Amino acid sequence: MIAQILANGLLLGGLYAAIAAGFSLVWGVLNIINLLHGSFIVLGAYGAFFLHTAAGVSPFAAAPAVGALMFPLAYALQTMVINRVVDRPVLITLTLTFGLNLILNNLMLLAFKADYRKVVLDPPLGILDLGAIVLPVDRLVATACSLLLVLALWSLLRLTRIGRAIVAVRMDRDAAALMGIDVRATYALTFALAASLAAAAGCLLAPLFPISPVASATYLGKAFVICVLGGLGSVPGVVVGGFALGVMESLGALSLGPEHAGTLAFLLLLLLLLVRPSGLLGRRGFD
Amino acid sequence: MNAPLLSVVQAQGGYGDVQVLWGVDMKIRQGELIALIGSNGAGKSTLLRLLSGLVRQTGGQIWFAGDDLSGTSARRRVASGLIHVPEGRRLFAGLSVRDNLLLGAHLRQASRAELAADLDRVAALFPRLAERWRQDATTMSGGEQQMCAIARGLMGRPRLLMIDELSLGLAPKVVDQLLDALDAIRRTGVTLLVVEQDVAVALACADRAFVLDHGRVTIAGDASALADDPRIRASYLGED
Numbered sequence: 147m148i149a150q151i152l153a154n155g156l157l158l159g160g161l162y163a164a165i166a167a168g169f170s171l172v173w174g175v176l177n178i179i180n181l182l183h184g185s186f187i188v189l190g191a192y193g194a195f196f197l198h199t200a201a202g203v204s205p206f207a208a209a210p211a212v213g214a215l216m217f218p219l220a221y222a223l224q225t226m227v228i229n230r231v232v233d234r235p236v237l238i239t240l241t242l243t244f245g246l247n248l249i250l251n252n253l254m255l256l257a258f259k260a261d262y263r264k265v266v267l268d269p270p271l272g273i274l275d276l277g278a279i280v281l282p283v284d285r286l287v288a289t290a291c292s293l294l295l296v297l298a299l300w301s302l303l304r305l306t307r308i309g310r311a312i313v314a315v316r317m318d319r320d321a322a323a324l325m326g327i328d329v330r331a332t333y334a335l336t337f338a339l340a341a342s343l344a345a346a347a348g349c350l351l352a353p354l355f356p357i358s359p360v361a362s363a364t365y366l367g368k369a370f371v372i373c374v375l376g377g378l379g380s381v382p383g384v385v386v387g388g389f390a391l392g393v394m395e396s397l398g399a400l401s402l403g404p405e406h407a408g409t410l411a412f413l414l415l416l417l418l419l420l421v422r423p424s425g426l427l428g429r430r431g432f433d
Numbered sequence: 434m435n436a437p438l439l440s441v442v443q444a445q446g447g448y449g450d451v452q453v454l455w456g457v458d459m460k461i462r463q464g465e466l467i468a469l470i471g472s473n474g475a476g477k478s479t480l481l482r483l484l485s486g487l488v489r490q491t492g493g494q495i496w497f498a499g500d501d502l503s504g505t506s507a508r509r510r511v512a513s514g515l516i517h518v519p520e521g522r523r524l525f526a527g528l529s530v531r532d533n534l535l536l537g538a539h540l541r542q543a544s545r546a547e548l549a550a551d552l553d554r555v556a557a558l559f560p561r562l563a564e565r566w567r568q569d570a571t572t573m574s575g576g577e578q579q580m581c582a583i584a585r586g587l588m589g590r591p592r593l594l595m596i597d598e599l600s601l602g603l604a605p606k607v608v609d610q611l612l613d614a615l616d617a618i619r620r621t622g623v624t625l626l627v628v629e630q631d632v633a634v635a636l637a638c639a640d641r642a643f644v645l646d647h648g649r650v651t652i653a654g655d656a657s658a659l660a661d662d663p664r665i666r667a668s669y670l671g672e673d
């Protein structure tokens with residue numbers, strides 16, 4: 147019983163890591179709380195939905211393509227709009243992303259309607275019966291893909307020249323400029339990367355959860371909690387935070403019923419904030 | 434006489450509405466070691482930031498290697514070989530010594546082999562860094578961090594390396610090591626502009642020196658002559 151709950155929680159948590167990774171990246175590097183993030187995820191899920199209905203593309207295969215499509219859109223949005231206020235106080239950038247999110251969300255409501263849609267895999271992927279625990283294969287695949295995405299982000303930041311530049315800008319903008327790094331271009335790249343990751347995560351969610359513009363606030367809320375749980379701005383942080391939230395929700399669903407899963411998670415979050423205000427891993431860099 | 438490497442003409446600049454530099458004039462020739470001295474708040478760091486493009490220029494000109502840099506990006510200046518080791522070292526926390534050094538070479542289109550050779554060169558210059566390649570750069574001692582900051586600057590292949598607060602907070606023995614390193618750097622043909630609190634040290638190692646006071650160059654000349662200048666002795670060497 148406990149093993150099954152843990153397994154459910156970990157499967158969910160692996161998905162959550164990809165949901166939060168881009169949000170954490172933008173917060174850390176641009177110092178912007180990007181309220182568009184949940185809508186980027188939902189947009190990605192719609193991408194997977196339409197590719198699936200129109201062309202029968204598996205949502206898992208759609209993830210890289212939808213992510214790549216998102217990149218130039220987000221890059222343009224960042225350079226044309228967000229870069230103009232990126233150095234202003236958080237309240238201004240927050241208001242801007244709030245407004246942009248309102249617009250994007252309303253556009254999605256107009257285009258897609260508020261009804262819930264879902265990608266129904268045909269044939270279904272079935273379950274993996276391990277005796278003590280039973281794992282739905284669709285969730286297993288989604289979680290594995292999600293962790294791969296997060297690993298790819300980590301490798302990019304850790305091992306490449308561009309990634310090092312992103313980390314340098316996060317740590318110290320002026321010192322990064324003294325290395326010859328184009329700080330504005332790095333912001334745009336970071337934002338676009340984060341949006342791509344969000345859209346790809348949305349594709350992975352498409353066969354598991356109902357798709358609707360109204361779901362964006364839920365995803366945004368989860369990204370928030372995960373960042374606080376894991377400590378802001380590090381890739382290992384979102385993995386730890388994601389798993390922590392997944393397990394909490396799964397325990398919450400057991401003790402209070404599925405409809406209160408989120409409530410328990412937030413209660414535990416409040417407790418954690420009292421004990422360890424800097425998150426489970428503390429406040430560290432992208433390492 | 435060949436043209437100076439850096440020529441600053443009546444440069445003005447500051448932060449927002451606060452003007453700090455009120456017309457700075459300065460010429461530096463290829464291969465010189467120049468000391469920039471002045472009391473706290475005189476504008477030394479601001480001048481270096483103006484030269485590297487972090488502070489907005491509101492007047493005058495900056496010529497470097499034949500080009501007018503006024504109004505150009507920080508990136509462009511790094512690319513042309515004008516490199517600034519900032520006050521407080523400003524190493525990137527959470528990144529290893531090696532990653533910090535590689536960031537210094539960010540703009541160069543260098544092959545792996547070239548980068549490896551340059552890492553070897555700075556390791557030979559500062560053997561203490563070579564023992565700490567994988568360590569978080571900001572967990573090193575102050576002296577090691579300064580070495581790392583200078584080495585990071587060298588990774589960009591500077592023509593003019595500007596170092597702000599070379600010796601601040603460091604033990605005399607470490608300062609001696611840094612001065613030896615500056616000598617070695619100079620012998621490779623790099624021109625140096627060093628901001629130094631310790632005026633005696635500055636004048637002992639430099640060819641020439643500029644004194645900055647309230648955003649203007651008030652005294653300039655050969656370091657040995659300035660060491661005997663009564664104004665300097667009174668104001669900066671603590672004598673009456």
Ligand SMILES: Nc1ncnc2c1ncn2[C@@H]1O[C@H](COP(=O)(O)OP(=O)(O)OP(=O)(O)O)[C@@H](O)[C@H]1O
Nearest residue numbers: 448451453471472473474475476477478479480520
């Ligand atoms: N970011 C800033 N915004 C506004 N004013 C600044 C800023 N940085 C420096 N100043 C002001 O500019 C003047 C010159 O400062 P600067 O740091 O260039 O002096 P300095 O000669 O390097 O002094 P020190 O020897 O203490 O390093 C000071 O009056 C300082 O208050």
Ligand SMILES: [Mg+2]
Nearest residue numbers: 477478479520
């Ligand atoms: Mg200074």
